Amino acid sequence: GAVVSQHPSRVICKSGTSVKIECRSLDFQATTMFWYRQFPKQSLMLMATSNEGSKATYEQGVEKDKFLINHASLTLSTLTVTSAHPEDSSFYICSARETSGNSYEQYFGPGTRLTVT
Amino acid sequence: AQKITQTQPGMFVQEKEAVTLDCTYDTSDPSYGLFWYKQPSSGEMIFLIYQGSYDQQNATEGRYSLNFQKARKSANLVISASQLGDSAMYFCAMRGGSYIPTFGRGTSLIVHP
Numbered sequence: 127g128a129v130v131s132q133h134p135s136r137v138i139c140k141s142g143t144s145v146k147i148e149c150r151s152l153d154f155q156a157t158t159m160f161w162y163r164q165f166p167k168q169s170l171m172l173m174a175t176s177n178e179g180s181k182a183t184y185e186q187g188v189e190k191d192k193f194l195i196n197h198a199s200l201t202l203s204t205l206t207v208t209s210a211h212p213e214d215s216s217f218y219i220c221s222a223r224e225t226s227g228n229s230y231e232q233y234f235g236p237g238t239r240l241t242v243t
Numbered sequence: 244a245q246k247i248t249q250t251q252p253g254m255f256v257q258e259k260e261a262v263t264l265d266c267t268y269d270t271s272d273p274s275y276g277l278f279w280y281k282q283p284s285s286g287e288m289i290f291l292i293y294q295g296s297y298d299q300q301n302a303t304e305g306r307y308s309l310n311f312q313k314a315r316k317s318a319n320l321v322i323s324a325s326q327l328g329d330s331a332m333y334f335c336a337m338r339g340g341s342y343i344p345t346f347g348r349g350t351s352l353i354v355h356p
Contacts, residue, residue, distance in 0.1 A: 158342070169334065170288075170346045217286055223342065232344065234280075234288035 128154045130222050132235035139210055140243055147205045147238045149220030155200040156222035160232075161193075164217040176203045210242045245270045247335050249347035256325045257355050263310070264320040264333050264350045272339030277318040279309065282332040282349070291333075294318060325354045 129152040139145050149159055157178050162170040174184045174195050182195035192214075194206040203222075207214055219237040246269040256262040268277065279291040294302045294309045302309040310319040318337075322329055335347040 160344070164286075167351075169348045172343065172345075175343060219286070219288060221288070232278075232290075232338075234290075237286040237288075239286070 128152075128222075128224060128231070128233045130220065130233045130235040132220055132238050134238060135236060136239045136241075138241045138243060141211055142209055144206055144208045145210055145240060147207075147218055147220075147240075149203045149205070149222070149235050151201045151222045151224075151233070154222075154224045154233075156203075156224060157200065158223045159197060159203040160221045160223075161195060161203075161205050162219045162221070164219060164237075166217075170219060173205075207240065210240070212242045215240055215242045245272070245275075245337055245339055245345040247337055247345050247347035249335055249350050251350045252348070253351045253353070255353050255355060256322075258327060259324055261321060261323045262325055262352065264322070264335075264352065266318045266320065266335030266347060268316050268318060268335075268337050270337065270339050275337055275339045277309070277311070278336040278338070278344070279307070279318075279320045280334045280336060281329075282334060284331070288334075292320065322352075327354050327356060330354045
């Protein structure tokens with residue numbers, strides 16, 4: 127099956143700094159990528175939908191100036207958490223939908239655990 | 244709007260027994276897809292099974308089967324012959340015409356030896 131990678135898998139940063147998380151589709155092209163946030167023992171919350179070459183669509187309540195998303199190519203989307211605070215500590219997961227093939231296939235990355243101290 | 248409901252926060256099952264995880268949904272889209280994912284403690288989301296709204300047969304994938312009852316708007320996951328490695332969080336999800344998926348709150352499954 128198709129593979130989606132995320133980097134880094136874990137990151138610890140100090141409050142006030144910015145962190146960039148990369149999501150890559152390794153063996154397929156992804157027109158659309160999704161960014162989720164998951165708190166412990168809770169469901170995945172969709173943050174934004176990222177479309178290659180255009181601005182991301184953010185879900186209600188998600189600050190687009192704080193969570194910057196860039197989808198510059200068909201295989202890479204990045205999420206930058208700007209001026210991170212302890213409440214931004216969470217598990218961030220990306221997923222990618224293949225441009226061709228079965229339209230229902232959505233592949234998830236392994237996730238990035240962010241801890242802000 | 245789409246909504247997924249998983250009413251079982253936690254389930255316990257004996258090894259080698261079968262277990263059913265409940266999922267009900269609501270949508271106004273005439274065409275939609277239903278998914279089940281497994282999330283072990285490592286955090287990765289593992290795709291298990293898919294059911295399309297127009298599929299006549301219930302989906303099966305190895306030990307996983309989806310009991311799809313369209314009129315009741317339910318899409319329960321059945322795991323046969325449970326194994327210790329099946330212990331994980333299980334999420335039901337659906338996707339409608341917008342292709343944006345919605346996830347349920349999840350069910351924690353613990354398999355006892």
